[in-house]
Structure formats: C-alpha cells, structure tokens
Amino acid sequence: MSARDDLLRAGFATMDQVGFDAATVAAICRAAGVSNGSFFHAFASKDALAAELFMTALEAYHAAMLSPLTPGLGAADGIEALVSAHLTWVTGARAQARFMFERSRAEWMVHIRARQQAENRRYGEAIGAWRDPLIASGHLRDLSPMVFMAQIIGPAQILCRAWLSGRDDADPRDQQSVLADCARRALMAAPL
Numbered sequence: 001m002s003a004r005d006d007l008l009r010a011g012f013a014t015m016d017q018v019g020f021d022a023a024t025v026a027a028i029c030r031a032a033g034v035s036n037g038s039f040f041h042a043f044a045s046k047d048a049l050a051a052e053l054f055m056t057a058l059e060a061y062h063a064a065m066l067s068p069l070t071p072g073l074g075a076a077d078g079i080e081a082l083v084s085a086h087l088t089w090v091t092g093a094r095a096q097a098r099f100m101f102e103r104s105r106a107e108w109m110v111h112i113r114a115r116q117q118a119e120n121r122r123y124g125e126a127i128g129a130w131r132d133p134l135i136a137s138g139h140l141r142d143l144s145p146m147v148f149m150a151q152i153i154g155p156a157q158i159l160c161r162a163w164l165s166g167r168d169d170a171d172p173r174d175q176q177s178v179l180a181d182c183a184r185r186a187l188m189a190a191p192l
Contacts, residue, residue: 004042006032008056011049016095020050020103050103051112057093057100058116062123064089069130075139075188078130080180082152087173090160098164101157141189151186155179 001009010032015023025046029039043049068081090097103109109116124145131148134140143151156179162168 003032003034003038006034007039007042007049008053011053012057012095012099015050015053016098020099047111051109053096053099054103054109055112055115055119057096058119060093060096061089061100062119062126064093066123066126069126073130075134076184078134079152079183079187083156083180083183084173084176086153086156087160087176087179090164091171091173094164097160101161101164135189138189140187143187148187151183155182 007028010028011023014028014031018027023046025036025039028046028049029036032039039049043052065082065085068085069078073081127149128145131140131145135142140148156172156175159168159170159172159175159179163170163172
C-alpha cells in the first residue's frame, strides 16, 4: 500500500471518528503512519484530501451499484439488485458512506465539481444501458433517470442515513425485501 493509500484510509477513519473540521493533517498523518511531508507530497491541503476522499467513495459506490447489472438482467431482478447493492455498500463502507453523504455540499466540492459530474454521467450511462431496453420493451416505466434512481434508493437512503447517524441501530438490510418491493411497484410498467 502506498503512502497516498494510507492517507486515504486514515482520512476516512479520522474524519469519521472526529468529524471533518476537527480532523487535522497531523492526526491523519499519525493514523496513516506517514510524515507531514508525505501528506503534502500527496495532497496540497486537507481540502484536497477531502475532495479525493469524496471521489474515492463516489467511485466505489457507483462500482458497487453497477456490479450486479449484467446484460439481460430483468426489471424485477435488477431493481432488487440495485436496492441490495445500495444497502450492502452503505453498511459495508460506513465511514465512506457517511463522508460521501454528509460532505456532498462542502465548499471544497466546487474544485471537483467537473470530475464529480463526469463520474455521475458515466454512472448514469451505465444504469441507462441496463434500464433503457427495459423501458423500450415495456417492462419499466418511462421515468427520468433522476426519478428512477430516487425510487431505487430514496426510501432505502432514509433508513441508511438514520443508521449512519446513530439515530437508529436497526440494520437497513433487514428491510431489503420491503424496500425492493416498493421500488418494483413504483417502477415496473406492468402489474406485478
């Protein structure tokens, strides 16, 4: 593992433990086992590290969401797989999920907005490659991509945010079948 990778890992852990504002470069370096010089060789500032943490989390989340979407996967199974992928990633990558969802409006985000938009475009196109033929064949409702994804992850995200914040200790994966059923009812063109 490189010093940069160690800093990313330590950055997620430190910011998850003490919050973004309280996380210092020195604390992140201690957790990573690297010098301040190594930090500044890899990142220009704590904000630059945070931007990279956000993009790392976003790319990992997108990869997890896309991984079950195989060619020919039907509408009902695809919806179930997307709901499951969301719940599994959030619960399995708690620090990254909390960082990504809580810091998405941070002031340093303006410096990576183009990169974030490009990643979101790539993700949307990959979802569309699975979704669009199912719309054309009459299996999925013809909804905008944003409304479609809101139906996939919106209700699950409410449970995930409560779990991430500690407001609710219940594992959101326990509600996977109910959440998937609700998403299917909202998104399937034909009656179930």
